[in-house]
Amino acid sequence: METQEEKIEKYARMAAPAVVAVGLGGAGCNVITWVKEKGIVGGKLVAVNTDATHLRITKADRRILIGEKLTRGLGSGGYPEVGEKALYETANEVVHELSRANIVFMVAGLGGGTGTGAIVGLADVLRKKCAGSPTSPLIVGVVTLPFEVETARMAAAKRGLNRLKAVCDTVVVIDNNRLVKVAGNLPFREALGVANTTVGKFVKGVTETITTASLINMDYADLKAIMSDSGLASIGIGEGSGETRVEQAVEKALNGRLLDIEDVTKAKGLLIHVSGGEDLTLSEVNRAAEIMKRSLPPNAKIIWGARVDAELQGAVSVMAVVTGVESAFLRKNEKRLGPIKFHR
Ligand SMILES: Nc1nc2c(ncn2[C@@H]2O[C@H](COP(=O)(O)OP(=O)(O)OP(=O)(O)O)[C@@H](O)[C@H]2O)c(=O)[nH]1
Ligand SMILES: [Mg+2]
Structure with a gap:
């Protein structure tokens, strides 16, 4: 039987607006780890990857290996098609984690296989599932664009972004190249750290201002007003x-x-x-x-x-x-x- 403590916890959780942040692929999962280590009030953190080795070192509230049959836990080899198929293979488990969410942040680094493919696939699945429902969540993509040195990844990133734009309410885009310049021309590894911090701050900042008492609270309805069907x-x-x-x-x-x-x-x-x-x-x-x-x-x-x-x-x-x-x-x-x- 449920104890009083468990009941209080359950009902308190049900009363708060539910925010879920899902990281997809290596970069997405690294951002989720950053937020988990900092701590987040009022948001659930889900990590999704085809790469079991990377998932093992990822910190999150839930970790989901997608595309087990397709990739055997070995990653997508840089193919967004594989990342997308992997998502469809395990879509039910991912969607289950989002079933009560009012806001879904989907985080990925565009340009690789898993993140680029799976983020588009997940947004698409959610859209279709929630079509016409008054309680459909706000779907916000938060993505980075590849560094200039990653020339081979640019086309995949662009294709991914174009598709993502069509299925998300808003896609917040961070160009890694501008980030590096703003941060003072950092070496690659450090630049990745800054990218994780920036994306993480966005997710944590917006979530906590909505879900917890703040100096000035941000209203979910207001957020929806500026982020529904808003492109980039x-x-x-x-x-x-x-x-x-x-x-x-x-x-x-x-x-x-x-x-x-x-x-x-x-x-x-x-x-x-x-x-x-x-x-x-x-x-x-x-x-x-x-x-x-x-x-x-x-x-x-x-x-x-x-x-x-x-x-x-x-x-x-x-x-x-x-x-x-x-x-x-x-x-x-x-x-x-x-x-x-x-x-x-
Ligand atoms: N913010 C951030 N960006 C990263 C990081 N690692 C890679 N990136 C960027 O994200 C893009 C995608 O890389 P990953 O996330 O590693 O790729 P993936 O989605 O796991 O795809 P596959 O490994 O090909 O299945 C890269 O091209 C980089 O531009 C990271 O730790 N943080
Ligand atoms: Mg990977």
Whole structure:
């Protein structure tokens, strides 16, 4: 029989908005490990891979080996078709973990086999399963684009992103090349670490501002308003300290956008997330929002949330997510690509 403690835990969990973050493939799983190690309040972390060796070192609340029959736990060998088929083979188990979710974040590094194929497959399965349902979750892809040195992976990444765009509500895109520049031209390995941190911060920041009491709560309905059917989104993160910390952080977040976007004046919405040490004030949060508003069209919807993060002693960190934008990445060499063929 259920104990009182178990009942309290069960019903408390049922009352909170449910957020699930799913990492797919190596990069996706590494981001999930980062978030798991930092801790996340109010979100479940699921790791999905075809690669058993990598899953074994991944930290998550649930780990799922997909495509057991197809790949024997050995990875997809860089083929998105294999990653996608692997997802379909084990789709029920993955979908089961998402059955109560209001928001699903799907995280992957585009360009490889498992992440690129499985993220598209999962979004597609979820879309079809939830079609027409009033309780269908918000499906948000969070992906990185390959480094320039990974030339062979660019075409796969582009194909993946185009398909993903069609099946997600929003795809937040981080171009690894811009990330490296913003972070100060880091070596490859360190750059991957920064990419994991950035994607992880986004997932953790948005989740916690929605699921837990914060300085300013972000509302699920508001999030839905700017993220439903919104195409691509670009993200920028900036930090500041000292007297002008808010201005510095906002400026960095706006100028250090991690995706090359084409016309910010067409943006649909802006999500601003401010975090700071115990000394963060509401007037600082308002100031950050005011400065940001000026760079967007007047009809863009703006939502914001703010949280105190004890780790940020004296500093302020601002994250700006602009939704409904187009990316130059998808246009480059568009004509040279043949028709996209995926097999089920
Ligand atoms: N953020 C981040 N990106 C990574 C990491 N490792 C690789 N990437 C990027 O993500 C892309 C996909 O790599 P993986 O995630 O390793 O590939 P996969 O999805 O596991 O696919 P297969 O191994 O081919 O089945 C790479 O081309 C890199 O651009 C990582 O640890 N963190
Ligand atoms: Mg892999």
